[in-house]
Amino acid sequence: MNSRICRFTGMFLFCAAAVLGGCGDEEEPPPPPPAPLPTTGPFAAPTYANYLKGMKICLDPGHGGRANxxxxxxxxxxxxxxxxxxKVAHCxxxxxxxSGAKVYMTRRKDVYLAEDEREDQxxxxxxxxxxxxxVFVSIHHNASGTNPNANFTSVWYHDDPDHSPAxxxxxxxxxxxxxxxxxLPQQLGCPLMSDKLMFAKSGFSVLRQAKVPAVLCESSFHSNPDEEARLRNPEYNRREAHALFAGLARYAYAGIPRMQVVDPPDGLLPESGGKQVVIExxxxxxxxxxxxWDRPLILSDSIVVRQDGKDLPFTFDKRTNLLTVPLPKKLKLGSMGLEVRFMNLFKQSNPKTSLELKVVKKLPPNRPVARALTPPVPAPATEESE
Ligand SMILES: [Zn+2]
Incomplete structure (x- = not known):
């Protein structure tokens, strides 16, 4: 077995063992006390936290109530x-x-949302x-029934990476x-985990039903005696909250790609087809x-347009950010969904990937006119020496 395979196999075994609750029997040295935050002030907000303004964020402190x-x-x-x-969720x-975000809390007290666990989720x-x-963030802490030394971070998403890149x-x-x-004294080689690792058929119920970008954080292990002691410390709870805050601020800073149909503005298409859809x-x-800002900020190679799972051809104008999708000559009556995926400069994906159009036998009179589109970005200036 060559060394690369050994390294990979070792990592897999570590991850698998960790997920199953065991990380080996070696005696770990006691973890160091929490180090101070590397910021100028205690829990200072990063400058880019201002991009959180206006965002709607749902926080879900896991468990509670009857689970007591x-x-x-x-x-x-x-x-x-x-x-x-x-405690972490409140911080x-x-x-x-x-920072100006609108926060929704699934619970503010020690309560369960419903007697039935599925209904609660x-x-x-x-x-x-x-x-x-x-964004939806479910806040949890992990436990191992077999290894009291286990203590690392994992963040969980639903299904395969393609399910919701956002x-x-x-x-x-x-x-x-x-x-x-x-x-923490331990780190996984890859802390991003699919919930199908835990529940192969359907993943976590709280993530499975999400229609918005959703993750579940297992920030550390409360079953680790040293970590449990730290988790009793309100300053440490605040530090964890600050980490989640910084992560969300970075997500906001990197920009959330969106899209909208600009032509036809009412989303109506004639059955006879032969038209095109223009998406901004x-x-x-x-x-x-x-x-x-006037440089291209979308990775044009990342753009994918699909209908019923099949790729459609399109053209993309980098200067106007307009995506034109020619349609077949004959269309099926009724609703018509288009799936569009793309990434921005930070490689962040559009959370909403579907567009709904409607194919009708005859277009109504007096239809709205397509709105004036975003003015084209000026052509790049001629090159100058510095
Ligand atoms: Zn939990």
Whole structure:
């Protein structure tokens, strides 16, 4: 077995063992006390946190309420996971609200949302879906029944990476921020985890029903005695919240790509087909008009247009961000969905990938006229020496 395969196999075994709750029997040295945050002030907001303004973020402190029973999700000396989850969520809510984000909390107290566990999970994600939130973050802490030394961060997304690339964008930012700020004694080679690793058929119920970018954080292990002691410390809870805050701020800073149909403006297409659909892609950055805004900010090779799972041809104008999709000569009556995916300069994906159009026998009279489109970006200036 060559060394590359050995390294890969070793990592896989470590990950698999870790997920199953065991990380080896080696005696770990006691973890160091939490290091101070590398910022000028305690829990200072990064300058880019201003991009959180106006974002809708749903926080879900896991468990609570009827889960308050003996031995259920408790650390070695009895600290309840649900209690820590709630403390971290409240600190995070304060950071986010101070930055102008609108925060929805699935619970603000030690309660369960419904007697039935499935219904409880459904109600949690339903809050994010109903309010069309930009992000859903479920806050948890991990446990191992077999290895008290286990203590690392993992951030979970639903299904395969292709299922919701925008969820992966959020997961990546949160995982990096938690790794930076918590400085746990152990790190997974890849802290981004599909929930299908745990439940191969359907994943986590709270993520499965998400219609918005959704992740579940297992920030650290409350079953680790040293970590349990740290999790009792409100300053440490605040640090974890600050890490999640910084991760969400980085996600906002990198821009959230969006799109809209500009022609036909009413979304109606004639059955006879032979038309085209024009979609304006928004990279989520250009509207800030900061230096360089007039350069292309979309990765044109990342654009994919599909109908019923089949790729469609298109043209993309980098200067106007207009995507033109020619349609077949004959269309089926009724609703017609288009799937469009693309990435911006930061390689962040558009969270909403579907567009609904309607094919009708005859177009109504007096239809709206397509609105004036975004003025083209000026052509690049001629090259000058510095
Ligand atoms: Zn949990």
């Amino acid at each position: 029973r003996k031995g259920y999700k408790r650390g070695p000396t009895g600290l309840r996971e649900a209690e820590v989850n709630l 995070l809510r304060e950071f986010l609200e101070a 459904r109600l949690r994600i339903e809050m994010a879906n109903r309010n069309d939130c930009d 969820s992966l964008d959020v997961a990546q930012q949160l995982a990096v921020a938690l790794t930076d700020e918590l400085r 892609l928004n990279d989520g950055i250009r509207d800030r008009k900061s230096w360089g």
